[in-house]
Amino acid sequence: MDTTEKHSSIMAIRSAERPGEYLLYHDTRWDCDFFPNHDTQGTAEMEKPNLKSWLVRDFSAPENLALSFITETSSMKPSLSHNSEMREYDYRLWLVDVDSLPDAWKSDTFTINGRNCRWESIPGMEANPRIMQVNQDVVSMVKDSIH
Template sequence: MHKNQITCTSVPQCNIPVGCNIYDWLAKQFQTSDLHVVYAFSDNYYSSVATLNEMGAAWVMRCKWTGLLLPGFTFNQLAGCIDKNQICIKLDDPDIITLKQRLRQFRDDIIKEFGLESIDEDEWEEKRDDFLDKIKIIAQQKNVKTTPSNPVTSAEKKYLVYYDERWDCKLFLNYKTVDRADEESVINKVSADLNVDKSQINCRYISSKVQEKYSESHQENRIYNHRLYEIKIQVFPEDEQKENFVVNGRHYYWMSISDMERDPNIVKKNLDVIDFVKESMHA
């Protein structure tokens, strides 16, 4: 995208032309241009009358928008007329894999929306990593402590999920079982996957539910008999207590139910299972 296609009043090369009335010029852009608004949310943003006026104008015109949370700014600070359920990109997100995935999705959406030429992948990764390095420097200069992408209260229970490549989605641990009383098989598989001694693992059957859903891996509707087991591990390896970690080539994440419900990809592909777990574990 060329700089003359971008308006940013804080950047000289993309500023409002000399001699123009600021608000008249901006009003014309909202009325005549196909806009995609990119918000840079911060404390300074919300203390500016001008930026809040622009937010209101974008809302009235129903402009497409993307939100970037600057270092130190959290999701629960979002306010105003924006849809707070829309996924934003937190630039100091410690989950670097999720951050890079969301930046890539933003790039792809802009390319598709405006019919732009694709950027070379090597060049993209170089520019992206340079950008993220600058963000880290800014955060350090402001003495900002990195915060989780989806903060939750310490009282909220978290579940272990993993990234499934076939589904392109974060899923609960899942295994094929023969019948309801298959706890030993589940324990053996969890032990092998997480490198945890079987003696440290407790497993109990909770409930079951037959559901029809679309299989992303098979590209068709299938009937599933979901059996829910609760797994408790007495002593977790230190590395596996982190918010996300990799074991045996598989990427795992600790997520609460509300974390999952805020993830549009999980909601699209696995909401029925999330609801099943939610109903069964909170009954």
């Protein structure tokens, strides 16, 4: 059994302008909507400025976003892209609060830098069979840690 680890930082992006909803993007490789995520690099404190820059650059997030480290957790699950081999996924969860949404983010769905994005609630994610098949552990982590 291959238990290759994948280390990811998960961004739970929310705004008071969209209460109870989080920003998701559609990953065409997985055909699934995900929280924005980035490969984890270094300690949380070392990683924080790089994540902020990445969100501003790749998602056109406002520069005054508030980024807070919440928790780290691991999950063992079959990797759908690796013939269902069991893999260990290490997640670092970050809460991203955006005071004022950029104009491009104000619609229910929008495209930023080629990424199709949308806003969704935790119950909406839980009602989506594809999200739950691929990413139930991450949705549960956000629900239990933030929501």
